Amino acid sequence: MTFEELRELDRQYVVQSYGRNPIAIHHGQGATLYGLDGREYIDFASGIGVLSVGTAHPKWTAAVAEQAGKLGHISNLYYSEPYARLAEKLCTRSGMAAAFFGNSGAEGNEGIIKLARKWSWEKYGEGRGTIITLNRSFHGRTITTLAATGQDVFHKYFFPFTEGFRRAEPSLDSVKQAAGHDVCAVLVELVQGEGGVLPLDPDFVHELVKLCQDRDWLFLVDEVQTGVGRTGSLFCFQQYGVQPDAVSFAKGIAGGLPMGGFLVNQRCRKVFGPGDHASTFGGNPVSAAAACAVLDILDDGAIAQVKEKGAYLRESIEDMDLPCLGGTRGMGLMVGVEVNGGFSNKELCAKLNQAGLLSLTAGPGLRFLPPLTITKEEMDKGLAILKATLS
Numbered sequence: 001m002t003f004e005e006l007r008e009l010d011r012q013y014v015v016q017s018y019g020r021n022p023i024a025i026h027h028g029q030g031a032t033l034y035g036l037d038g039r040e041y042i043d044f045a046s047g048i049g050v051l052s053v054g055t056a057h058p059k060w061t062a063a064v065a066e067q068a069g070k071l072g073h074i075s076n077l078y079y080s081e082p083y084a085r086l087a088e089k090l091c092t093r094s095g096m097a098a099a100f101f102g103n104s105g106a107e108g109n110e111g112i113i114k115l116a117r118k119w120s121w122e123k124y125g126e127g128r129g130t131i132i133t134l135n136r137s138f139h140g141r142t143i144t145t146l147a148a149t150g151q152d153v154f155h156k157y158f159f160p161f162t163e164g165f166r167r168a169e170p171s172l173d174s175v176k177q178a179a180g181h182d183v184c185a186v187l188v189e190l191v192q193g194e195g196g197v198l199p200l201d202p203d204f205v206h207e208l209v210k211l212c213q214d215r216d217w218l219f220l221v222d223e224v225q226t227g228v229g230r231t232g233s234l235f236c237f238q239q240y241g242v243q244p245d246a247v248s249f250a251k252g253i254a255g256g257l258p259m260g261g262f263l264v265n266q267r268c269r270k271v272f273g274p275g276d277h278a279s280t281f282g283g284n285p286v287s288a289a290a291a292c293a294v295l296d297i298l299d300d301g302a303i304a305q306v307k308e309k310g311a312y313l314r315e316s317i318e319d320m321d322l323p324c325l326g327g328t329r330g331m332g333l334m335v336g337v338e339v340n341g342g343f344s345n346k347e348l349c350a351k352l353n354q355a356g357l358l359s360l361t362a363g364p365g366l367r368f369l370p371p372l373t374i375t376k377e378e379m380d381k382g383l384a385i386l387k388a389t390l391s
């Protein structure tokens with residue numbers, strides 16, 4: 001099939017809810033991808049932070065093939081070894097107590113929202129279901145996670161949205177103003193991803209955790225984008241030196257297969273009992289085996305390199321001193337770049353994609369989320385495309 005034929009088929013039969021780049025990727029290896037026409041692309045997007053160990057990593061591919069050949073699905077009415085093994089790996093490496101698996105980031109966040117409300121209901125009764133979220137946050141596309149998302153552009157058409165969310169600026173004063181007897185939790189991304197790669201101030205995060213303790217609110221962290229090594233530790237909260245009551249994850253966890261979910265600490269491990277929460281596909285054996293392989297590949301040594309790679313990308317971009325780009329920010333391989341000089345980030349991003357560097361936008365800037373296993377050679381190739389295209 002040629003690219004033109006594919007585009008026509010898509011136009012005719014697919015709901016046109018995505019602004020796609022005029023590119024079709026056929027296959028790849030690591031952070032190097034090839035189009036339908038055989039053209040090479042360097043991957044600084046990893047399928048929006050999903051391809052944590054790159055494309056077709058041999059250990060990942062073997063784990064997926066082996067599990068698919070044994071058992072592809074069984075449902076949560078039966079015990080499943082990959083599910084339990086993955087839960088153990090995540091808990092022992094994060095200090096959390098127990099795991100629940102679903103299929104997406106939004107579903108992970110829905111889970112911790114339900115968890116906070118049930119926890120509060122059992123302790124305090126009705127009327128304490130409000131959750132404080134932050135401006136510029138992004139928590140997903142379901143009706144409830146859209147309501148939790150702190151960006152007005154997402155709050156149109158789909159009324160009525162789920163009630164029980166109140167927004168604050170990422171400052172202690174603003175959160176205190178949003179407080180009330182109806183609040184049970186706060187939900188934050190430690191580095192706001194879609195909002196523009198905006199790391200929260202560590203002092204604010206520590207004050208917020210203290211406030212949660214004082215008011216008996218749960219501290220919920222959305223690590224759908226920051227989790228699984230992206231920022232240079234398995235979870236970003238480990239670098240902030242805080243421990244959430246519940247943390248959601250998704251994107252990079254299964255290295256390209258659908259999986260999301262959440263971890264809870266000791267105090268929240270008994271909130272959900274049989275029948276309280278479920279997901280038909282959740283923790284599917286193939287996705288779980290893939291996730292176990294991802295965590296084995298991303299041992300602490302590989303994750304430690306994430307910070308160095310991120311620093312190298314940021315320094316290299318800043319050293320180019322391109323008139324259309326401003327400063328960089330982020331953590332690890334979650335890199336945001338400001339756009340300057342009257343250019344639009346969408347226009348620059350489209351140019352980079354066209355030139356062979358798969359890139360993303362976030363807020364008003366550019367965003368790079370390469371595979372965590374990207375090599376120095378691949379980074380240099382990508383940086384050379386960036387320089388040549390944006391000079």
Ligand SMILES: *Cc1c(COP(=O)(O)O)cnc(C)c1O
Binds near residue numbers: 223225226
């Ligand atoms: C991508 C993202 C989500 C939504 O994940 P889906 O898998 O698309 O549902 C939620 N929160 C954050 C922080 C994200 O980056």
